[in-house]
Amino acid sequence: MELTILGSGGATTIPRPGCNCRICTEARIKGIPYTRSGPSMFIKEGSVLFDTPEEIAGQLNRERIEAIDYIFYTHWHPDHTFGMRIAERMYKFWLDIGVRGNKPKNKVRVCAIREVMEDLRSMGSRRGPFFTYYERSDLIEPVELEDEEEFEIGRLSVTPFKxxxxxxxxxxxLIQEKSKRVVYAPCDVKPFSESSQLKSLDLLIIGSFHLEGPLKEGIVIPPENALRSELFSPTEIKELATRLKAKKTIVTHIEEEWGKSYDEYRNLEEPNLLYAYDGMRMRI
Ligand SMILES: [Zn+2]
Ligand SMILES: [Zn+2]
Structure with a gap:
């Protein structure tokens, strides 16, 4: 399968508007891979998207991705969902619908586990959920996933773990094609699932991490700080990769406040531990 990291940034992207730190300044001058947009991944087989940050339309244009048939949502947080209009932006043609009387060109299946779907359905206006508006417009079809049950898309299968x-x-x-096994876990995944199904991976793509200090403005995260219970340290990422028997690990959801440039992440890399960048492509 062919995977593309559309956005390698986290809740804070690079360059951060209004920020003149050295990381953001360099990113403004050099562009990709020094810039990092919101967290999203695309799989070519089945035209499958994972999450829709605000920048999703620009990410799809940049990578020349011309169709989306499925969107899998990890969770409701704004950095992962505020581009949920993407089905409308791609497939709603006002004239075709209003003048010719046709339906939208495609209906995107929007997939999430029940709890996440409930969160997504609570996003809206006083007139109702955004999802209901898009369902009535024939732009999306919500699909509720069962926890730890495979959802098949042709030769591909996607299994959610709550x-x-x-x-x-x-x-x-967990994304599988034939014997190939990839895990995408970009955000809010600590504590990590203990499921025995999540073992022996060809690739682990993991977020929810922090670097050890000094970070931006010289800040060091103290030993007992609450951030450490939310995020994996570099040591914990390595322990997790070992426990999951992951052949290769890619760290993503990289925050601006970790205060490192693209070149500095390259220097931190090890043969089986890489750091994501926007437009990173892998064939598994
Ligand atoms: Zn900055
Ligand atoms: Zn996030």
Missing amino acids: VRTTYCSSTIF
Whole structure:
């Protein structure tokens, strides 16, 4: 399968508007891969998208991705969902619908576990959920996934694993094609699922991480700080990769405040531990 990291940034992207730190300044001058947009991944087989950050339309244009048939949502947080209009932006043609009387060109299946779907359905206006508006417009079809049950898309299968953190319900996705096994777990995945199904991976794509300090403005995260219970340290990422028997690990959802440039992440890399960048493509 062919995977593309559309956005390798986290809740804070690079360059951050109004920020003149050295990371954001360099990113403004050099562009990709020094810039990092919101967290999203695309799989060519089945035209499958994972999450829709605000920048999703630009990401799809940049990578020349011309169709989306499925969107899998990890959780409701704004950095993962505020581009949910993408089905409308791609497939709603006002004249074709209003003048010719046709339906939208495509209906995107929007998939999430029950708890996440409930969160997504609570996003809207006083007139109702955004999802209901898009369903009535024939632009999306919500699909509720069963926890730990395979959902098949041709030769591909996607299995969700629920994660309940203090703040929200999130999802780890296991993606399989024939014997190939990839896990996408970009955000709010600590504590990580103990499921025996999540073992022996060809690729682990993991977020929810922090670097050890000094970070932006010289800040160091103290040993007992609450951030450490939310995020994996570099040591914990390596331990997790070993426990899951992952052949290769890619760290994504990289925050601006970790204060490192693209070149510095390259220097931190090890043969089986890489750092994502926008437009990173892998064939598994
Ligand atoms: Zn900055
Ligand atoms: Zn996030």
